[in-house]
Amino acid sequence: MRCRIGVYVCMCGSNISDYVDVEKVREIAAENPCVVLAKTTMFACSDSTQKEIIEDIKVNELNAIVIASCSPKLHLFTFRNVAERAGLNPYNYVQVNIREQCSWAHSDNPKFATLKAIQLVKAGIDKAKNSVSLEPIMIKAEHSALVIGAGITGMKAALALANTGTKVTLIEKEHYVGGRIAQWNRLFPHNDPAEKLVKTLYEEIIINDNIYLYTGAELISKSGSVGNFIVKIKIKPRYFKSGYLIEQCIEKAIESCPVEFDDPFNYGLTKIKAIQQNHIGQFPYYPVIDMSKCTKCGICTDICADIDLEQKEEELELNIGAILIATGAESYQPPSGEFGYGVIPGVITLQMFRRLIDLNGEKLIYNHKQIKRIAYIYCVGSRQYDGENQYCSRYCCTAAVHTSLIVKEKFPEIVNIHLTRGVRTYGKQEILYNKSNLQKDIYLQFDDTPPEISEENGMINIKVVDILTVKKTIELDIDLVVLVTSMVPRKNKELENILKLPIGRDKFYNEVHPKLKPVETMIDGVFIGGNCQAPMNISESVKSSLSAVSKMNALIGKGEIQLEPSLATIDKSICVWCDECTKICPSDAIIKTEYNGKPVAEINEANCKGCGMCLPVCPTNAIQLIGYSDVEIESMIDALASYSPEFTI
Amino acid sequence: MGENQKIPKILVFSTEKISDPAIDLAGLLKKHYPPTVYVVNVPCSSSVKPKWILHAFKKGFDGVFIAADGSDCQYSETCTFNTGEIVRKTHDLMKKKGIEPSRLKMAAICSVCSDPFVKQMKSFIEALI
Amino acid sequence: MAYNYSNINDYDVLVIGGGIAGIEAALNLAYQGYKVILVEKDLSIGGKMIHLSKVFPTLDCAACITTPKVSETARHPNIKIYTYSEIKDIEKLGERYFTATLVQKPRYVTDACTGCQLCEEKCPVVVEDEYQWGLVGRKAAYIPFSIANPRIAAIDIENCTFCGLCEKVCAAGAIDFTQEEKRSTIVVKSIIIATGFNLFQSERLSYYGAGKFKNLLTSMQMERQLVPTRPYNNVLRPKDGKVPDRIAYVLCVGSRDKSLGNPICSQVCCMYSIKQAQLLMGALPMADVTIYYIDIRAFGKGFDEFYKQGVGMGVNFVKGKIANISEKENGDLILRYEDIDSGVLKEATHDLVVLSVGILTNPDFEKLFKTTPLLKDDYGYVRQVSELLSPSKTSIDGVFVAGTASGPMDIPDSILSAGAASTEASVYMKGGAS
């Protein structure tokens, strides 16, 4: 038992001391015979107090410390580190939460808050008495990473990892890298050509010795843990053999393929065959057969000897230190009828509209009609009143405004009418909005009443209650309605299940903390970058994935990782090998071994996550979780239970 | 309700990654709940030993509440079931000892469920008075 | 003046600016094993963020997030911090090195200072406290603010009367009036510019009466009124110390205005105003809070939800640009604006008005380089030469930009931008083209 304890009661400026009588708490803590020193402090976390605590530990030869302050979520590591710097084992430090769970929770009743704080600190002191010194567990880490998704975000991250010495496996579910960015052709804010961007990255990737790129590849299983993941990857065939003769016959093969369907890349504005070549801006420059459509008629095999319709999937197993998820997002697909979508022919999404602009020459023609007046309806699928997408999609205002500039440049006679909910061209993007105003685009704004859309004789009519003109109902005759659709989380159930990804309220993958750990997930070693975390534009996605790279390099770059030592332990002398714990352990961390000639259970430390699920199922109470042992928990309960008579109604 | 009636005491087993943030959030947003609610952290709600719960009753706690990870559990999808089993087993043990089973409750508290937590605490205290 | 030059060449990366972006970049690089020298011109690191109250959209307290990062930086073995110091004359040295001059200004207090504040107590000189945005006074011998890092006093030599009281009272003997400016030459492989932003000076707008009307605050002053270590123990009207009950926010002050030379949107003021409004409603449950806006730009993760939360709490949102402000005898302020909802010119009286001032570039970075200048963009920020693919790349190879030095952005974005800068610097140092 530890009996030279230092106690610090933090005021947190006034966050705690406004409600809790910290001096009283300190006094009572000081009465405990094992408490050598008890102090109050303005900010326990400040550098000067940290220094003071270190001095105290050294001078008074403290063997445990208790800090009553904010939630351990914020400062556990700060103070463990303080202990360590003073030569005290960090696990002999106990943090008591008297802010979030006391002063703030009971700010309505300072007297009770003080009483509660006293008991919490008492319990903390008892926990400190029973605390044991622990050493971190070091595990070997593979200096290699898996990047899932080869859009711009994933490709850029892969290159950055590779160029800082990490081996990278980059996998892309589709047969081509670049995502669908090429659909946008020109990118805001500076009109960079999308194709060139993707091409630059792709070309750098294929000559980089540190990157292995697999297209048509998906993660199918993951085991192991941070530093030592074992992942299995399934690679779909392209149905082409060696390849170098393809150029001579592929065009003819595509021509002869009898299966034709709407090209999803162009939203059905053009057709595509079951055997297909990449679009501009997609790589590699290499054909593929879409087996979900192919009828195996065999016509193409007669034309190209390189085609092999019987090619099989391959599987690959890899050892990986860390994983970056860069799977991006999808565009919202409006249900039939939303603003006339799917019902009225002249209603299309922004994505499709961008293809339409590119595919048209001098005049903008849709459905055999020349388009002269366009209405953009903003926030479709975002900021929903009743739907589940409460969030703003961040990129779409700028994307729509930018599109209107492109339209005006290519088709100067067209009138752009924007029906917004307040234009959110934040930051420097405001300049695009200014330009759109200068080119005399019309801006109307609706609020809780969404615009009504109807059609008569091929002309679309929109009724909108415009809050910019005293809520007047304005009627517009329009040739084409462009729905500025939101970004929605990509449907990726399988991947989510394999990696057990935490999903946020908005259904995007959740970071641990937006400011402290914005690219980390709750699963150690699994990082998120770009649109899979939240809607954002390209530059922002790249920033986020490059941030993840920096955290990944810090984690696995040294070849070993320090792990928390709070794992389960089994007292073999009382284990009766009933097998209950092995059945319940979710991490495959309990193995059978022998002790004094009898079979017993043992913990495999590398696998144990310290969840403690095995604790309650053991019939002989042979399992203890380090840091949560019976003595520690029960002594805390004892201290908390000691009744303080003032707690009355 | 008498003037000097004691407020019942509740011990909450809360998990570090899921329910603790919610309880912290309740504080952050100054959503008040009775001060006789005490929280002890565990890594996962499926790690609470019946022995600890009985110990709490023996030492004078009026109620024990397990803030379960439910489907948010980081460790296993079986968590909801496992925690339920712990409660079931403990209820049996409580009956044998003559402790009213309603003094042990469990409910899933997600990491942003500060409102449900406060509601749970208020109604549990009400029920125990 | 002859300087005592010394040479410092034990570092890989020079980070200029110790705000959240500079700190994050320094930490990222240090954890990857690079040696970092972090130079901050102010007396403490932490930038603007360390002075904020709570931060949107999670409403966690700014100091609670900054202080752990600040102390992590201060104690990291791979980071050396120079506060109250500046960088000059950066030049390329060969292909892959830079030289620069480090200027350490004298603070007239040595490292022996224990932060006991006795000198502060004794000092007879009172001046405006810039760390409380002029809301209260401070002494000429002073600790910059309670959570400053390092927590060492400094003497404001311009206002000091050399009475010598501080020297007498300091038990540690830390006061040293003989300190002089020190200069050293440093050699590094890469540089990160994280010099942050300046706030728009609202005094430039005579029609708002900023600087004239007492009950007109800037948002930064309001931040200080809302922090736990606030100067007064409550939110008060500066004119008469009364608790305000009709508070107004004027958005886009100094932003989105070509005539002021700042046509762009400041990206954070909508959100911080909504945040402050929510905090005010918590602090003063009886008060009415009205936000006068042009557009509400609640675009980030959780932002629109945060905006709705504000609406739900009862914050009044009025769409309309404030034309001018005038003062009544009792200190109340009259706002004249075109109410978009009704289309008529209206007046509203408030007893406290907060100007949500915009973010401007801090042009300091232009003075850092000796021969080849670092290029700026149309709005005066560090030019991002490859905004989409390499967002932290600048016009000089090996020099990267992090945080608001490249444009207005909030804290989460500043942190990600710093992450990008550190990765790109690392790629560059490994010899890659980035």
Ligand SMILES: Cc1cc2nc3c(=O)[nH]c(=O)nc-3n(C[C@H](O)[C@H](O)[C@H](O)COP(=O)(O)OP(=O)(O)OC[C@H]3O[C@@H](n4cnc5c(N)ncnc54)[C@H](O)[C@@H]3O)c2cc1C
């Ligand atoms: C009133 C207000 C409220 C806000 N509230 C929020 C909020 O709630 N949530 C949120 O996310 N964001 C908020 N923000 C935005 C936030 O403040 C910024 O995003 C963030 O501080 C930017 O950090 P930075 O490091 O880029 O810049 P800064 O904080 O400005 O840091 C730059 C640092 O560089 C130093 N420096 C400058 N020049 C030099 C030089 N030549 N040599 C050496 N050092 C130099 C400066 O002294 C400073 O320490 C708010 C902003 C304001 C104005």
Ligand code: SF4
């Ligand atoms: S970015 Fe604009 S269009 Fe997109 S959801 Fe936000 S406000 Fe609506």
Ligand code: SF4
């Ligand atoms: S963020 Fe809001 S207040 Fe600030 S400049 Fe942009 S629109 Fe105006």
